[in-house]
Amino acid sequence: MGDFFSNLSLGFGVALTLQNLGLAFLGCLVGTLIGVLPGVGPIATIAMLLPITFGLDPTGALIMLAGIYYGAQYGGSTTAILVNIPGEATSVVTALDGHQMARQGRAGVALGIAAIGSFFAGTVATLVIAALGAPLTRLALIFGPTEYFSLMVMGLVFAVVLARGSILKAIAMILVGVLLSTVGTDLETGEERMTFGLPFLADGIDFAVLAMGIFGIAEIMRNLDHTETRDVVQQAIGRLLPNLDDFKQAYKPVLRGTFIGAILGILPGNGAVLGPFASYTLEKKIAKDPRRFGRGAIEGVAGPESANNAGAQTSFIPLLTLGIPPNAVMALMVGAMTIHGIIPGPQVMTKNPTLFWGMIASMWVGNLMLLVINLPLVGMWVRLLKVPYRLLFPAILMFCCIGIYSINSLPTDVMFIGFFGLVGYMLIKFGFEPAPMLLGFVLGRLMEENLRRALIISRGSLETFIERPVSAGLLAVAAILLVIALLPSIRKGRDEVFTE
Amino acid sequence: MSTLHEGSGPARPGGPVRAPQNIAGGLVLLALAALALWLTQDLDQGTLNAMGPAMLPRWLAIAVGLSGLALLAFAFIKHGDALERWNLRGPVFVIGGILAFALTIRPFSFGTLTTPGLGMLFAGPLAIIIGGYATPEARLRDLVILSLSLTPFCMVLFGDLLNLPIPVFPQALTGLFPSDWSQKAVLRATAAILAVAAVIVFLATRSRHRGPIDVADHSGRI
Numbered sequence: 001m002g003d004f005f006s007n008l009s010l011g012f013g014v015a016l017t018l019q020n021l022g023l024a025f026l027g028c029l030v031g032t033l034i035g036v037l038p039g040v041g042p043i044a045t046i047a048m049l050l051p052i053t054f055g056l057d058p059t060g061a062l063i064m065l066a067g068i069y070y071g072a073q074y075g076g077s078t079t080a081i082l083v084n085i086p087g088e089a090t091s092v093v094t095a096l097d098g099h100q101m102a103r104q105g106r107a108g109v110a111l112g113i114a115a116i117g118s119f120f121a122g123t124v125a126t127l128v129i130a131a132l133g134a135p136l137t138r139l140a141l142i143f144g145p146t147e148y149f150s151l152m153v154m155g156l157v158f159a160v161v162l163a164r165g166s167i168l169k170a171i172a173m174i175l176v177g178v179l180l181s182t183v184g185t186d187l188e189t190g191e192e193r194m195t196f197g198l199p200f201l202a203d204g205i206d207f208a209v210l211a212m213g214i215f216g217i218a219e220i221m222r223n224l225d226h227t228e229t230r231d232v233v234q235q236a237i238g239r240l241l242p243n244l245d246d247f248k249q250a251y252k253p254v255l256r257g258t259f260i261g262a263i264l265g266i267l268p269g270n271g272a273v274l275g276p277f278a279s280y281t282l283e284k285k286i287a288k289d290p291r292r293f294g295r296g297a298i299e300g301v302a303g304p305e306s307a308n309n310a311g312a313q314t315s316f317i318p319l320l321t322l323g324i325p326p327n328a329v330m331a332l333m334v335g336a337m338t339i340h341g342i343i344p345g346p347q348v349m350t351k352n353p354t355l356f357w358g359m360i361a362s363m364w365v366g367n368l369m370l371l372v373i374n375l376p377l378v379g380m381w382v383r384l385l386k387v388p389y390r391l392l393f394p395a396i397l398m399f400c401c402i403g404i405y406s407i408n409s410l411p412t413d414v415m416f417i418g419f420f421g422l423v424g425y426m427l428i429k430f431g432f433e434p435a436p437m438l439l440g441f442v443l444g445r446l447m448e449e450n451l452r453r454a455l456i457i458s459r460g461s462l463e464t465f466i467e468r469p470v471s472a473g474l475l476a477v478a479a480i481l482l483v484i485a486l487l488p489s490i491r492k493g494r495d496e497v498f499t500e
Numbered sequence: 501m502s503t504l505h506e507g508s509g510p511a512r513p514g515g516p517v518r519a520p521q522n523i524a525g526g527l528v529l530l531a532l533a534a535l536a537l538w539l540t541q542d543l544d545q546g547t548l549n550a551m552g553p554a555m556l557p558r559w560l561a562i563a564v565g566l567s568g569l570a571l572l573a574f575a576f577i578k579h580g581d582a583l584e585r586w587n588l589r590g591p592v593f594v595i596g597g598i599l600a601f602a603l604t605i606r607p608f609s610f611g612t613l614t615t616p617g618l619g620m621l622f623a624g625p626l627a628i629i630i631g632g633y634a635t636p637e638a639r640l641r642d643l644v645i646l647s648l649s650l651t652p653f654c655m656v657l658f659g660d661l662l663n664l665p666i667p668v669f670p671q672a673l674t675g676l677f678p679s680d681w682s683q684k685a686v687l688r689a690t691a692a693i694l695a696v697a698a699v700i701v702f703l704a705t706r707s708r709h710r711g712p713i714d715v716a717d718h719s720g721r722i
Contacts, residue, residue, distance in 0.1 A: 390642075455551065
């Protein structure tokens, strides 16, 4: 317990320096600014804003990136409530009741309760991370390459099960992602693999290039296809602070949502995406009058938003303790950390405690910032929402070009975001979900490395993966999950969850 | 523009193919697998004890190919989505804009041909204006104003505030500025000129257009 407090105070000592406070603030602000734009999800936002953190020291850069992430999340909720365009899967649920509230002139209350619920959830999640960080890191230190490989397999299976649409296609996407990660020089033998003899592919495909192409450029092309009407709320935003009645209705859903979201977020393989759905379903089940849901029930905003934020935050746990990104956003964080020369994993906490605890403390600071900046700035976000897409997308396009060019000063990188944009567009057209591919890409190198080591230790015997108990357990969980997901009855339920 | 296959949601295509989208997806996966297998054919696979460079890519390629085959097979058994309409205008102009940026930001040579490095001064507006035509609703005037105002903003943000090494000005024209000016001074001057140009274009063309620019079109599209 003493550790817990001394660690947290070390963290706050780092997070509360003037520079880092400023970076957290700036991150939240620009994150919201970009995230609020319709059709730009958190992944695209982070990919686009990644370059602006390059000039900073690693701690500052990660604090700012975390701020950008929360900002983008909150921006997505704002868009969902005001325009009914959810930027990503997790804010789909918020749009259901949030937009109805907005149409009833209660947009302010919806945004307010979303911010307050998120702040509460963020506070709890920060404490959860601080409490679980150290023990999980110790656990990670006893993991060998065999266990790591199995753990990553389990994470990928989770990602498959939780991806939208066909399971077969999700598996294919993961495999393609891992396959893409093997492009470039083989670390062990130094031989070039699948590079077409092109020098800029010798180091492999750049992660930022892939992410920006698949999530930034492909999104633009996809949005241009759809002529959706943008349903910006015309009503007044109304007062922002919920009144006593609102609080009475909302506080229990916030508590439950936080609990559900925090637990699901810890799971490897994008468990966080389930949080809002689970919370919404639960609130609807236990409500006295379930018919109010879908017609502007405040519980339908408070619960899922809290679950969303709690999950968004606890999904840092697998990354920070085990070095395994559970979803595409965390994969981007890995990319950012590697650029700053930090290899995510258990050693970060021991070797770099100021960075580790500083980042955790700044998560809480970031949540507070969101509360402080977003509520007064709602008017500005509304104006931003009214910028027509025909002006928005060229700006995003140029921003992507400059951003990716500034990373390596390579014109080929810029061309490749165009190429991967086209690839991503085709994937979307053929009904493939690109997020699992990105996850497979990020885990691919780690997996190959650990597979190699595990097999060297076991002298080439694949049985090592089922002989070692921890590894066998992880693989068993993965297998059971996959089988369950393929059972026809569960599959129907899964489809319903994602189409609701 | 071009329509590969007309199809809208629930309409079930006739013939043995029940899920055209999955046929296309399966073929793409097969092609990818074949490409990967061809590219790794000369590499050593090694043994499990000492994995060679080709081990993982080759087995992954086979797995990808198998998924492709499975998708193809299911396309004849289970009903699925039809192929969506393809709109070529979006991708063509978006990629055109990106290519224009990549080729003009700094000298780029393929073979004997070298493009002039024009810097952000030209690359930025080119990307915005060419890319902007990806939508049929594009208006040249708006795009010009947008590019003239966003480019200096990005110059100051990336070049000045964030200190990222981005060429701002065409190398051939650096003689236009006094030789004792620093890089930053040239950058700021260029940004200022662009911003002024944006205001001039905005004011000069305002009279011909009714209504304010940049206004929300409430019927908006995304």
